[in-house]
Amino acid sequence: MGRLRSDKVAIVCAAIVVIFILIAVFAPLLTRLFGVEVRAGDPSTDTDIFNFPVIGPPDHGFTWKAPLGLAPDTGDDNLAEWLYGARTSLMIASISTVFATLIGITIGLVAGFSRGWLDRVISFVIDVFLSLPFLLAALAVAPIIVLRFSDRPGLLKWATFFSLIFILIITGWMQLARLIRGEVLSLREREFIQAARVMGVPTRQILFKELLPNMVAPIVVSFSLTLPAIVTAEAGLSYLGIGVIGQPSWGQTVLKAVPYFDTYPLYLYAPVLGIFVLVVALNLLGDAIRDAFDPKTRR
């Protein structure tokens, strides 16, 4: 922890991540503070004949009515969409990462500690899941969910939300499971584990009391590197139109904003910057954590 604290990059990145988390948590408050809201805009009054907003950028000056401007065509408020987009992004990323990590740890521990057939079966399962093409799975599941819940808009919103998390989890736990299994294989022949077994300590206790604490480093590193990967994946899926439905998402905004890259750059830059800053901060923080936990790597 001390090593981490002395790393300036890590501190800055941690601060940025904390700010994003605060934005996500307090998105409803912040939108109210700015006097904006997530809603369908009023294109007929808020956009001109070119379907560009009549207030704020790109044609008019800054206005507090819409600090990040309005979306062309629809007149939706960009700031509100951005704040709630941060929320969607971080919520999906953190839930999926937590569950993928838990599953990875459990399966890795079991596989590594059980010799023989169980290890082989689990290793086989891991290999099977590793061969699952993530993008194909997402592309296949999305329309099924949409058609299954087509006439219940309220349910559809959450169904797509959780199906997305589910896909991210089942395609995200294997790397960690392999890592943990390898660690366990090398640790279980060490004297302190042998001693525990000779003393008759129950297996569960060996796994969680003796082995797990020795693997905090790889787990934290894996966690901190999976998080940004999932933020990117969520945005990518939304960009492809198979992400969450009925909630703002940075990926969706990017998709809508691409044709405006030269006429209304702010519309595109806001979500792109959001994704970029968050992912870079998380990645650098992850690197710093790895360095801090592993004294052998020095920069």
Next chain:
Amino acid sequence: MRLKKSAVAILATASLLALAACGGSSDSNSDKPVPTQGEGGGAGAGKNPDLKAPRAVPDDAAPGGTATVLTAVVPFTLDPTRAYYTDSTAIMNLVTRALTQYVYDPDTNDMVLAPDMATDLGRPNEDNTEWTFTLRDGLKYEDGTDVKAEDVAYAISRSFAIEELPDGPTYQLQFFQDGDTYKGPYKDKSPYKGVTVSGNDITIKMSQPFPEMDYYASFPVFTGIPAAKDTKEEYGNHPLATGPYMFEDYKPGSSLTLVKNPNWDPNTDPGRIQSVDKWVFKFGEDTAKIENTIVSDTGEGQTTLSYDNITPPTYKKITAEGGDRLVTGTSPCTYMWYLDMRKITDINVRKAIGYAYPYEDVWKATGEIVGLTRVPGTSILPPGTAGRVDYDVLGIKGQNTDPEKAKELLAAANADGYEIKFLYATDDPLSVAGKDQIVKGLEAGGFTATPIASTSEKIREARSDPDSPINVRSSGWCSDWPSGGSWFPAQWDGALADLEGMPNPSMFVEADADAKQKEILAMDANDVPAAWGEFDKFIEETYYPAVVTGYSGTAIIRGSKIGGMYNDSVRGMPTFADMYITQ
């Protein structure tokens, strides 16, 4: 004719070709939206049987050069028998000549029907059950052989082979002799009896009066195809050219290169010029890339054009530089919200939907440019249709949403919070944005809105399923020729109500309307168009089975060195036959 491009996703079934006999102005000089569609117009005005060949090449043309056409769409097929989408027929107009053709008339800024391979627009007998066309002399294929009347007769017989060559226009099945029994030259070895040939004369016999055969003869179906050269499904990869250009290289789905046809004689063709050396069509390109290439107007971009409607940001850019390179005009199709008459039985509720529908909000949210690519309207028949009556049942000009009036009507019908269920595609951001606006508008009008989620892939299927859990269907229709005859019998006939694919999307079954239609079909040909106009007004006033959500428009751009590019109001496509590279 079926529409090209994204509208295909919006328009449901085999929508028909749009024909505006009399369009509006396409001057684009101010920064205001340009009204693209004029009022009314008579179909008869759109014919010129005496147009003389050759067509003059404009003075500012620099002969030669390569014109590049970029588009995000991929033409479905280039087989002349199967070409029914507007992009296919417009491209094939350069390659395969038909009996008649549409030619751009600069005086009226509109298309007129003129002779093509035939010497005139055809000669019907007294009751329109037999049409005779005479081929010109000196017509040749790209290989130098003569175009014979037998080849045209063979091409016509080929159009009956709808199993081997599907998706083409199908009026021949309905109107031509033996249309219901003859199965085309592949299955029926005996020649088709409906067409007889004598010298250069081709005579087509009908099973019922077909007064509009001259329009129908402009489809690529009525070109010449030598029976010996017919390669069936393969023919679309290199159809024999009779027009000014021929296939050099065709990669289905990605590109088409046309070069000059040395055997085309301008003295036989009143409608086409042969100025550029080469046409290069690139299909399936990225929209942003296309628009940037043309807007930046440098190098090859100067001789590049697109037939895709522009997006709002590009409209803004092109207007800022003066708008000279923007070509606008009509492509009359009507978009409608078909109200399911089985489910929404109270006319007050149906009218309330018309008052509550947020017209302008939906158009803008879905990326349409109001007045340019989407034009407000109230009649089912689009402007430019003969006999069209301009009426306004709700009195809101097809765009002034009135939620208070909707609430009043709902209260009168004792149906507050009436539930409207409609489809949208979750993976299409424009569809989602439109859905949000509709929900908002309907709720403001006192309805309960339940959007039913679907995907771009499945939405058409869900819409044409009579048992879908929806009570309105968003779709549209375009005409093949400028008369209600290609509209009402095709969509508003009670007999169609229970057919596969929901050809009658409103499930409109009213005995008095059906009786009126029968009456009109039996009328004298000259009275028919006006009667359809009245019929249009009659069904909307009496039953209000559909909310008209605007007419389509064309807004396309070109590089600064492309000349002769006007709007082909028949198809909503550029006038390829008139185009050249400027000096």
